[in-house]
Amino acid sequence: MEEHLPLPLLELARQISTRAAGRDERAYLVGGAVRDLLLGSPNLDLDLVIEGDAVHLAQELAEAGQADLLAHHRFGTATLRCGDHTLDVATARKETYAHPGALPEVTPGTIRDDLARRDFSINAMAVSLSPHDHGELIDLYGGRTDLEQRLVRVLHPGSFRDDATRILRGVRYEQRLGFELEAQTSGLLRRDLHMLDTISGDRIRHELELILNEREPEHAIQRLSDLGVLTRIGLAVEGEGEIAEVFRKARRMAEPEQLPALYLCLLIYSRTMQQLEALISRLNMPTRPSRAMRDTLRLKNSLGLLDRPSPRPSEVYDLLKEYDTPAVQANAIAWETLPAHGSLDLFLTNLRHVRPSLDGEDLKRLGIPPGPEMGAILRALHRAKLDGEVVTEADEERLALSLRAADDAAKTEPQKE
């Protein structure tokens, strides 16, 4: 830990464990942080479990000025901040499931109880932070051996039945770490695929988002497809083997924070609108990604409009401006070899960023009053700039004034008659 973690975080963990010890409670580092420390690839998302009252402890720390308390929640968990780092503390808990797929009933428990409710052996280890056995590894399920043998293993045969989101999680870790599902775990996963039907849309979507936020999600997506998981959640993808290629192209095209939305649009590309609507409702998709996905299919169905020799840039802009960016990007990736691609590419790399240099204030300075006329002139400037008819600010001023003059002439004409 001392080798891999930044000092302020270590210091905060030390203060927590000292305070816990003072209250006759115990603190442990758990989950992904322990896994990644043992793998030698540290993870700064620290999770601590307290045998005792985590929220009380976090409040004490905040009152003593040792950290900021960002939030505390149901189930006795709290988030602390120290400088740039955050740290989650949770009361050790025991979980029981009323029925498969139900949210668990939670009661306070020991570190053993807390580890027993976890998903995989590699995620079910803890390191004691208490002064008397500081640094001792608690590994009740052979997590360390599984890390060495590169295996993802559930803790018990009922694990996927208790919580089928673990199916998605297991594949995520397997593919991220280059591990393999342990043989029995793999059998259980296949047996319990139907349990995904018991999981709410929000929870499945959350796990899907975690996958799409991985560095190379195509591996997990391909594996989920091969295992039949995607079909089960209404997201069957066509074109085996193409996922990897289109996802790589996506990474060359979009900013990292836009990637998950673009991946989604690529995943649904070969679906019908009806299948897409079923998916949106199954996963209870929020408005934003739903719009991007619907736009993807709408644009795919209208691309014929762009399939002609050299349309004017302003026409391309008018056609594409109403679609969400990921939808345009997904179509650009999917249509790479077709004539429309040139227009999509021009729009993405250039046209969508074009703005006239003059704004309403500048037009007022030129003596054009605010109102519908000004709006029309601004749109004309934008169009002229897209089509390269104006380049400099002076060009725009000339065009604005000539449009104004033409407009005045049109207005005065009827009075002359």
Ligand code: ATP
């Ligand atoms: P990552 O590096 O992806 O953040 P992590 O192990 O920190 O990995 P989290 O999703 O942050 O994963 O969850 C923290 C810990 O909580 C996990 O290590 C695991 O022990 C436990 N956990 C999370 N979700 C589940 C679940 N559905 N069932 C059982 N345990 C879970």
Ligand code: MG
């Ligand atoms: Mg984590």
